[in-house]
Amino acid sequence: MPMDLAQLAAQLAIALAGAGLAYQVLALVALRAFFARPLAGERSAPPLSILKPLYGDEPRLGENLASFLAQDYTGPVQMVCGTNSRSDAAVPVAQALIATHPQHDIALHRGPRLPGANGKMGNLAAMMQMVQHDTLVLSDSDMVVGPDYLSRISAALDQPGVGAVSCLYVGRGDAGFWSKLGAVIISLHTMPNMVVGLSTGMAQPCMGSTIALRRDVLDEIGGFASFTDVLADDHAIGAAVRESGLRVDVPPMLLVHAGAEGSAKALWRQHLRWAVTVRDLAGAGHYGSLITHALPLSLLAALVAPPAGGALLLATLAFRLVLGWRVARLSPVRLPLWLLPAADLFAFAVFCGSLIARNVDWRGEALTIQPHGRIASTEARQATPVARDE
Template sequence: MAANFAETVAERPTPGGINTPNMAVPPPEYVVVDLDPGTSDLAVPDGSGWRRVMRVPGRRHYHHEHHDRAIATVQQARSRTRSTGRSCVVGLLYIAEFGRLRERLAPGACLSLLDQVAALAGDLHRWRGSAIGQGRPGEVVVVLPTRPGRSAEAAFGEIVRTVASCDFAVNGERLRVTPVPGFVQVDDTIDDATALRRARLAMGLAAGQLDMVPVCYDPKMEPAENQPRRSGRPLHTRLRPSDAVQIVVSTAICLGLPFGIYSTLFTLGLDPTHVVFALLAIALAGTTLTTYLEQLSALEPEKCPDAPAAPFPAASAIIAAYLPNESATIVDTVKAFLRLDYPGPLQIILAYNTPRYLPVEETLARIADSDPRFIPMHVPTSTSKAQNVNAAMPMITGEFVGVFDADHHPAPDAFRRAWRWLSHGAAVVQGHCVIRNGEASRISRTVAVEFESIYAVSHPGRARMHGFGIFGGSNGYWRTDLLHQTRMRGSMLTEDIDASLRTIMSGERIVADPELVSYELAPTTMSALWRQRLRWAQGWYQVSQRHLWKAVGSPDLTARQKLGLLWLLGWREIYPWLSLQMYPLIVFGLLHPQSGHGFRLNVSLYVVATLFSAMAGPIQALFAYALADPTIRRHRSWFVQFCLMNIVYSEFKNVIARLAPVKELLREREWHVTPRAVPQPDPVTPDGATAPPAGSAPPAGSAPPAGSAPPAGSAAGGVVPYPEARS
């Protein structure tokens, strides 16, 4: 028997600090089971190196070590927490890059990485009852006792953020990793193996998103055969009203609820008309004035540094695509990126998802064979832009990275200009998205001018006035380390705005550059525009719910920034409901003539405010024309059309904004891909560079232009701008 053993190797410390003997043996067919009970584990060679198997105490067979080590870690922690009467949380961190690292690093180096991650997690949670150990390859087991006033999600979130921001030294390399966290709350009714299995189910769901958000186990994660059988769609889905019914309901609430309040107060002897009338006039005038100030601020935007503060480093571009929707245009997009003029190494990653094989994938593969800068990356588990971007993160080699939708053609100098900002301290740079298919339809022409009011006016104006910019989902350039930590969250309909707010609240600086240009496509039909803007509006509502009060209370923001975020996140949700409030007030006054005293007192004030705001549409179009990209500004008739349609278009967007909370309440969060129209050949800019035609809205998987100069709803005929934004 002794002849079958190669050698006895050095003692290895276990997570619990106990030294146990290790023995190395030849290939698995020679492994014997009649070993001395004191031998804890064996090492046997497999295809990838040495694989350890552990003996189950008291039995004559062996299990993989990672299984028993994970169980031992859970048992150790639970035995401690039982003595305190507390329950505990069993969590797993999987290192998303572990598979690729095992292909190029020795097994010892991979284990060293996991040891470092485990030690870092252990340093954060040293309280009684916690235990940290290794599980399956690439896994770190984390067991924490429950603590009053501290959620498990917050505890694991702290671990994840710390691990993601750390550089790990492995074989002389500095590595950054993506921890994938899943956890489950356990009590005495759940055995250790079941707790680990459930934590792995949660971790598997987190691995599909790669957004580093801790995922808690839910019974719905169980395989289909373990789920109770259901017939048909869920009841709340079957009873969900149509968009038309939801519009009627939201409008009825907007008009009927205030009227009911006025009538109730009047029966109690109170006349609300004079107070409400004055408040409406002030809100109308205040909204318009703020918009005017933002537009004036855009005339003197922050200037891009003349030269970079450091040599041009390696850069990366991520193009996120849902390929069936982009197959007609994606090759042109890739070629546009390969023509970029950047002096440093440039890596171009196309991260795409598709439910079926498409012939264009062969074309993309041929391009990759001929140009090593281009890397097509199929993300088979993805269903969103956020997942595509997150999946591409481990592939990034650049010091900074540009994020784009699949219809974008950046200007040749885009990456040069972005680095000039980033090298001087900016964390994120948002460029100017210009429509390149404005000729396609009246809808695309309207969107083309709207985008100029957003990217050429509102973005730089807000950055100047309020001290922060917004990443709008495309043509945005991030420091790679910051994007690695921030990620895109697929749970948000506007993942870009959510990422922007988290970045701003962490104290980082986002700048807006109207001269950093990229050309994209706009929706060309009303139905496509409706679906796109509905998703944006609902996404903004989600972001406002999640971040508004955190932003107001953030110690890392200045008073000016907090006021700007209160306007952007708070007032933009309130204004669409206020825009119609004159109508219930007028009807109330007609039905109760004796209440007209306040009405008559304030009518002149309201007329002045209405006239003041009625100029908002023409002035908005004027600023957009003055600051527009040359490819759009040459179409003067488009600006005239936008000015004339502004009242109707603003109320169209107000209707959608009022619909967003209703859909969120009904849990209707469907993602509709924006159809792509194949554009005409790109026009030529004045400097001779190729540039797309004007007019376009963000691509399907993308988030809209964040925070824009607002055209808004009507109040007794007045056009009032409110903070609107792409997302």
């Protein structure tokens, strides 16, 4: 009987490793096809407002925000930055941005946010009172873009039947080793998985990297206030847009996620929150994503089922490196490919942790996961008097 169990374990390990290797081949094919698609041609340049919800200071925050101002877009552009309180550490950064870019239309809203466990959505809902234009581009504070960003986003949103536009991204890592490890996970695991999901129709992502939509569409889905108790706010916005009869377009372009995780603990919390979010959205499909962790699966096969497992390990490592090379050619920033094995093992550990986690952390605030993707904060924030700068 022990021998039978050992043989069964070896066969299972080989099967999983083989499935993981096949998935890597699929990811390579999907990447090539996705980024070979043409971008939508620009037909107009409507006035637009960029919404930047801020929470605390981050490495290179001012530089990241400034990338959204250094655009070749020909239409009027407003940027609205918002914080949850007037004492937020991001306020001086936003004020410095205003002072150093007097030629740009930049507004700063300094709280309070609307109530709800999702502080980002509460912040955005409060910021809307300062928004001037009807085309809105929401983007997280840790994103970096090139000078053609707004032109490409506007063109994608101008397509018939499109209600929102979102963007894929790679990582950069601005806070040392752990943030660079996270950047490799984003670039060589998360992003390719999104491309596979888009290519096969198994995923319909809408990401905080970019959500561009028109004001009337936002009003139709209930505004940002409708999402103040939702964990996966970006996904929920995309789902609401699709339910209204419009589609979410993801153009073949890559933004850059700055990354500010300065420790293993911070990186774990960040990626665990993302993984738990995916688990609650995908349900049983999250367990099926086990095969996306090809390198750890092949390592396990090599340990319990040599020599076949060893051959699978070498083949998988080769395909992972080829995929890394492919992404590196597409990426606007350099990727530390030497971190790939460690990144894959860390991502697998996060996946395992996500199977049992019930609480997540968002920038130091503990959130409890409730049914249907709702969240509740375990630490109530104190509202502060409203203060506005323009």
